[in-house]
Amino acid sequence: MAACEKALLRWGETSITEIVMSRAAAAVNVVPFTQPAETVSGADWVWWWVDSTSAYGMLVQAKRLTLRQDRWRFDFGYRTGSQHANLSSAAASLNLIPVYALYLGTGDYRNWEPCPDDHRGRRCPSCVKRSISLMPALLADPAIVNDSATTYERSVALEELWTPSSRGAPLIPVLMEQMDPELIDFLLTPQTGARAVARSAIDRILRVRAGQFAAAAPPAPSIMRGGGHDQLGSVFPDLPSDTGHWGVPYFKHVLDPLQHVAPDYVLEIESREFDADEVASTMPEDVAGVVVVRLSQNG
Template sequence: MTGMLDAGGMFREVTATQVLLSTAYPRIRFVEFAADDEKENGADWLWWWVDRDGTCYGLLVQAKILKLHGKRWSVDFNYKTRGDDRTQLSKLIKAANRFHVPAAYVLYCGDAQYRSALTCDRTHDDFPCKERDRAGVSAVSALVAETAVGLDAKNAGVSTFHDAVPVEDIASPDGLDAPIVPLARVLDQDLERFLRQPRRGSRRVAKELLRPVQRIRHGQFAGAAVMERAAPVTGALFENVPNDYGHFSVPYVAHMLCGLRAEVPGYVRDVLEGRTLPAWLTDHVGGIVVIPDADALPTASPGRVGDGGAGLLSLGFPEAPQPPHDQHPGQAA
């Protein structure tokens, strides 16, 4: 991004993603598909954080740029394709349900010099928002963007950037996360411990993406949290979660945690083990990104998942794939 800006140009989502993934390789693994159904799904990639024990967290991700138009900063969350009244944001949240993962954005926000005129006057640990290290590539729940658009569409980009978390921070094994105090007071004990006690790996990623959503819910005048249980997702680490919507379009805890799984989904294993991928996957996303456990050691036998699974990740490009049609998205986990 800095290189393009120094050259008098502007970075773009597709190019920035390719540079990001190729530069981070082999620390991360990725596979890119030829199909692009972004017009229908509003989505680019499936991202998965995978721990050595197989616990993992997935996101359906759309890449967006924090743009400066004159003196106004924006992120085009309400983008619509010609002839379609639906916003890309609404399609992204709907498409995430297909894969049983939360919807999210990866924001490309340039460097500190690019953001120097950013109007956000809020801070992070007493540090100016726009000067945060590593914030050039940040992740945020689509529910945060949805709320920002609903409250103040004109300034939704800056507001969402403030709540976005640098990808490097949530992918790093260093440090501990602060507890999340849930609005619902009667939770499953395992879920309560997860929210209140420090976590690492994919569990920490899930908490860091949930944190601003929970903070927004605390500020909503939506009454007490609903104690009914959301419909469980097969394979989810937490199946007993509250069905509270607040002012979000979906049950926010269930949505944010449905992607936290006890084991690697079947289609990720298909990629890891060199099997043909199902058409319902390759026809609907641009690719898969896998961020393995940083503590996992490399292996001499890539492509197999076993003890220390995150260190055994190896993604390759399938040759002339002919995906079978016998696997339904609901069977992915």
């Protein structure tokens, strides 16, 4: 990004994604598919964050920041009527959380707009890390995400994604009455590894939810489950049904992809015993590949 900006060249989502993937491939498993990329703009990538006790899955689409008269703008695909919906539906079919990778450029490109993390002016380390930030698609409202403050509030720097949060998530008291003790502990104590990645997503959702005036939804009917499920499937099978202003049960939307064990195709990719064409055949057409990141549990 810096090299392009210095040469007065406009960088795009596809070229930056290719560079990011080529750098990441030295340390993580990257499996690109040969099928055509998305025709509207940047293709989607499946990202799995895995450790020895759990795994968290995302469907990620890149979005470039455009600055117009000091206003921040991202094309989240609402106007086309298809791109945002396609991302959400594809993520739901794969049981992943839809996420945008925001390419924010360098601090110079952003005029070193103050970040919320102990901003230090020009060359602020936290601002430098913000060049690639992740935002849950549920929070990507173009009418609201139009400046640095809302962008930073609703996203997290990619490099800080698995860093344990030093504070508990903001919880509405009535919602805590609908939560299992394990979920409350997850939300109020620091997490590491894949669970820290999931916490980074739900924390940002809950911060925005705390500012909404919509009443919390009543608890959903309890579902009786047989034994043997504790170490399979979702880490939190019973979640509050609250929807906030989104009309989506956001706890399930964000936390269902947190699994005790990663899907078979992820484990096969980690072992390098897989066929890329076979994996691609199980994915929607606009998925360009899979990335698997192995995290240590100590963060």
